[in-house]
Amino acid sequence: MNPLSLTTEAEINARAMSCNLNLQSRMSTQQAERMADIFRALSHPVRLQMLDLISQRNGEVCGCDIEQHFTLTQPTISHHLKVLRDCGLITSQPRGVWVQHCVNTQLLDAVRDLLTTLYSAE
């Protein structure tokens, strides 16, 4: 492309597009994978509502409280809680027969902040 003679529509488009910018991602592949794991855990409506329930009475919520809120079997609820736990979005402590669940607000804060930097202009 000759910058001194931008005449055809294609050349004008080419200038507007600035093709081959050689852009660089500000996010490393490792960072992106970690973020993606968290977003995958958040990508199910039941798990989002679970987080909502748990956060309302953080540390005072057990599985049966959650279970009665959905029309799902107990193993399925247990599975969703495990997905949240495995990526660090909640922590779970056994208390006798029950298990207490807490939201990891620090992690969610970090996600929110990363989300902001992700799409901010350079």
Next chain:
Amino acid sequence: MNPLSLTTEAEINARAMSCNLNLQSRMSTQQAERMADIFRALSHPVRLQMLDLISQRNGEVCGCDIEQHFTLTQPTISHHLKVLRDCGLITSQPRGVWVQHCVNTQLLDAVRDLLTTLYSAE
């Protein structure tokens, strides 16, 4: 459970747990589904890095700029862009042979805000 005689460990645990809270999600099922759709689109490292690239030069990025950044075939890149477009995270306008991509920062702002209310204590 008799509230007047909390003696055994089980009863103490039961009190601590406050089982059967009858919690209510502050998020409707429809809201949760919409949120989950967006998080699902964000749940792939390539799509996260794509958003990062596009946002750096919003409206001046075409598919080939993105393509050269990954070791993936063109149809796969096209697929990921479609996933982002279908849930409203980017918009795409044809410019001659190219297609310009823009990040929908309004939507991402809304997601960030919803994320905050999602896990804030009541």
Next chain:
DNA sequence: TATCTATATAGACGATTATCTATGCAATGG
């Protein structure tokens, strides 16, 4: 000790996802 209760695990199975190759299409340029 036997039983109940809250939870976890294993395995099955259908649905969805990520990737590829092959192909189509529309705009550009010679």
Next chain:
DNA sequence: CCATTGCATAGATAATCGTCTATATAGATA
């Protein structure tokens, strides 16, 4: 008008996910 280029679509296939039933485990209670 033909070749090229950027992008989309179709179809195949392997991997992952969401849900279930069945079963195991561990603490509590009688």
